[in-house]
Amino acid sequence: MGRSQDTHDRRNRWLWMGLAAPGAIWLLVLFVAPFYVMMAVAAGGVNEFFQTAVPTWNPLHWSSANLSAVWHDMVGSGAFLGPPALRTLLYSASATVISLAIAYPVAYFVSRYAGRRKTLFLILLIAPFWVSYMMRMLAWIDLLQQGGFFNSALSFVGLPGHTDWLGGKSATVVLGLVYGYIPYLILVLYAGLDRIDQSLLEAARDLGLSKWRTFWRVTVPLSKPTIIAGTFITVLPMLGDYFTNQLLSGAAGTTMIGNAIEGQLESPGETGQGAVLALMLLLILLIPMIYYAVSTARASREFA
Amino acid sequence: MASAVGEAVTAPSGRATVAWRGRPRGNPWRRPWVMEGFTWLYIIWSIVPIAIAVLFSFNKGASQATWQGFSTKWYIGNSVNSVLHNPSLHQAVIQTLNLAVLTTLITVPIGVGFAIGIDRWRSRTSTGLNFVMIFSFVIPELLLAVGLFLLVTQALTFIRLGTTAEVAGLVVWNISWPAIIVRARLVTIGRTYEEAATDLGASRLGAIRRVLIPLLMPAIFASAVLVFASTVDDFVIVEQLSSTAPTQPMSVLIYSNVHGGLSGPALNALATIMLFFSLVVAVVGFVAYRWMTRGERTKSSSAALTSIAGM
Numbered sequence: 001m002g003r004s005q006d007t008h009d010r011r012n013r014w015l016w017m018g019l020a021a022p023g024a025i026w027l028l029v030l031f032v033a034p035f036y037v038m039m040a041v042a043a044g045g046v047n048e049f050f051q052t053a054v055p056t057w058n059p060l061h062w063s064s065a066n067l068s069a070v071w072h073d074m075v076g077s078g079a080f081l082g083p084p085a086l087r088t089l090l091y092s093a094s095a096t097v098i099s100l101a102i103a104y105p106v107a108y109f110v111s112r113y114a115g116r117r118k119t120l121f122l123i124l125l126i127a128p129f130w131v132s133y134m135m136r137m138l139a140w141i142d143l144l145q146q147g148g149f150f151n152s153a154l155s156f157v158g159l160p161g162h163t164d165w166l167g168g169k170s171a172t173v174v175l176g177l178v179y180g181y182i183p184y185l186i187l188v189l190y191a192g193l194d195r196i197d198q199s200l201l202e203a204a205r206d207l208g209l210s211k212w213r214t215f216w217r218v219t220v221p222l223s224k225p226t227i228i229a230g231t232f233i234t235v236l237p238m239l240g241d242y243f244t245n246q247l248l249s250g251a252a253g254t255t256m257i258g259n260a261i262e263g264q265l266e267s268p269g270e271t272g273q274g275a276v277l278a279l280m281l282l283l284i285l286l287i288p289m290i291y292y293a294v295s296t297a298r299a300s301r302e303f304a
Numbered sequence: 305m306a307s308a309v310g311e312a313v314t315a316p317s318g319r320a321t322v323a324w325r326g327r328p329r330g331n332p333w334r335r336p337w338v339m340e341g342f343t344w345l346y347i348i349w350s351i352v353p354i355a356i357a358v359l360f361s362f363n364k365g366a367s368q369a370t371w372q373g374f375s376t377k378w379y380i381g382n383s384v385n386s387v388l389h390n391p392s393l394h395q396a397v398i399q400t401l402n403l404a405v406l407t408t409l410i411t412v413p414i415g416v417g418f419a420i421g422i423d424r425w426r427s428r429t430s431t432g433l434n435f436v437m438i439f440s441f442v443i444p445e446l447l448l449a450v451g452l453f454l455l456v457t458q459a460l461t462f463i464r465l466g467t468t469a470e471v472a473g474l475v476v477w478n479i480s481w482p483a484i485i486v487r488a489r490l491v492t493i494g495r496t497y498e499e500a501a502t503d504l505g506a507s508r509l510g511a512i513r514r515v516l517i518p519l520l521m522p523a524i525f526a527s528a529v530l531v532f533a534s535t536v537d538d539f540v541i542v543e544q545l546s547s548t549a550p551t552q553p554m555s556v557l558i559y560s561n562v563h564g565g566l567s568g569p570a571l572n573a574l575a576t577i578m579l580f581f582s583l584v585v586a587v588v589g590f591v592a593y594r595w596m597t598r599g600e601r602t603k604s605s606s607a608a609l610t611s612i613a614g615m
Binding site for chain 2: 012013015016019020022023028031034035037038041053055105108110118121122125126128129130131133135137140141142143149152179183194232236237239240241242243246258261262265275278282289292293296297
């Protein structure tokens with residue numbers, strides 16, 4: 001690709017712009033603009049009579065009433081937003097660690113040792129990916145209900161089988177998160193591990209490293225970008241999850257930040273506070289999202 | 305690996321010889337039983353609960369926990385609470401298909417155009433747009449859904465909650481699939497074929513239509529499969545943007561009825577139908593993808609499988 005290519009491209013600029021335009025407009029109107037509306041609602045007021053949100057479009061007139069209300073709900077006396085925020089971190093972190101501990105060995109095995117049965121294993125690993133999230137949650141609701149299989153199995157082996165697993169157990173919510181998001185993690189890890197050049201591992205063994213040291217000193221460092229990407233892919237949706245929790249517990253004792261956003265958005269007069277909360281979450285997630293976007297863009301440029 | 309042992313023993317480096325002194329440690333061909341067992345355990349854990357849920361959609365009784373015999377009453381038999389006879393249940397099936405078809409038809413062309421345009425039109429604007437697209441891929445769905453809900457209810461009120469808003473939201477949520485997949489394929493194809501076509505007298509647009517698009521076809525197809533399946537599966541955006549009952553697809557109906565409401569195996573039946581749609585799309589996608597890439601050097605089942613899953 002020399003200079004002639006560049007001039008060629010410049011001449012065709014209108015064509016490329018035209019091709020990109022529909023998607024670009026769609027993204028700007030329905031992905032970028034919503035966040036401005038969110039800010040306008042967050043910094044806006046409330047219609048006293050209808051208790052609906054009144055957005056303030058001019059940034060010069062933005063008020064911080066909703067922001068301070070949320071702040072008080074978070075740290076002041078009678079704060080009810082602090083625990084969900086903390087719980088979100090705790091649940092997402094433990095679900096991610098558990099997912100990685102399961103997904104890495106599985107992906108490693110299939111990418112390196114499955115041999116001729118690789119297709120079979122891949123079909124089985126990809127199958128849950130094609131099963132809808134609701135179906136997967138419904139499956140656990142069936143199993144974990146009072147008279148369900150899980151409790152029967154527990155009493156069969158002599159353990160107390162009357163636990164109400166769906167009545168607000170943190171462990172159930174974490175299980176749901178792991179079960180819900182692990183297929184994506186496994187696929188990302190598999191794709192990354194499969195790309196590692198086998199000859200590098202052979203070279204390490206040839207040069208005398210033991211199996212374990214080859215794994216720790218060669219495979220793990222080479223798969224680090226994949227682990228990071230996979231962690232983002234699983235942790236970002238978990239942080240905004242509200243339905244797993246709602247389906248598998250529904251109790252106030254396990255609410256996460258997603259439930260708080262949803263709840264405030266729907267309660268009259270508090271839409272603005274819901275918007276503030278959503279923006280706060282976005283602000284925190286902006287750092288990992290930018291990191292992910294930059295590293296993806298760089299990877300595709302190197303690939304080119 | 306065959307030469308590994310011999311070379312290591314004769315290696316001049318002391319460390320290597322030490323490592324291999326005596327019986328070579330670890331047979332490289334030994335099957336890793338522990339890891340294989342673990343993998344099978346994971347597979348069982350990931351599939352058995354779903355299989356049980358499918359099984360109970362065929363239960364004769366109204367329980368989702370005790371098996372009372374085989375029946376298809378929750379699909380067609382029961383005159384009140386089966387998918388066929390309950391209007392809200394079959395409306396949900398129709399709405400899901402409706403949304404999936406509309407979203408795929410809009411998302412794929414504009415996403416492919418976006419990918420080609422962004423890849424060729426190298427400028428600061430295109431880099432920025434590419435960033436926005438990747439952001440739309442990683443943002444938690446709830447944040448986008450809340451934003452879309454506020455946009456539609458506060459600013460662009462001509463987009464009504466319901467099917468229009470749902471499709472508009474689903475398109476923006478899914479546009480990154482064709483954009484990312486097609487762009488990756490563009491990078492591997494390179495520009496030589498297109499240049500050859502223009503050198504031989506094709507117009508720019510002609511080269512895209514007659515040369516580039518056919519080469520991109522497997523990627524376009526894979527992304528269409530993904531968009532369709534992810535729309536069938538979608539919950540958060542459609543929940544925020546749906547309005548009246550007929551605009552609620554299967555996922556929303558299942559969610560709102562799990563605790564109370566329409567309960568029992570009818571929900572399992574609905575979920576099984578959803579599963580069936582996704583599996584049909586996956587199998588068709590896999591077979592067609594293999595057929596499309598049949599002439600390629602890197603063709604393999606595992607490559608086709610991972611492509612259809614977006615990797």
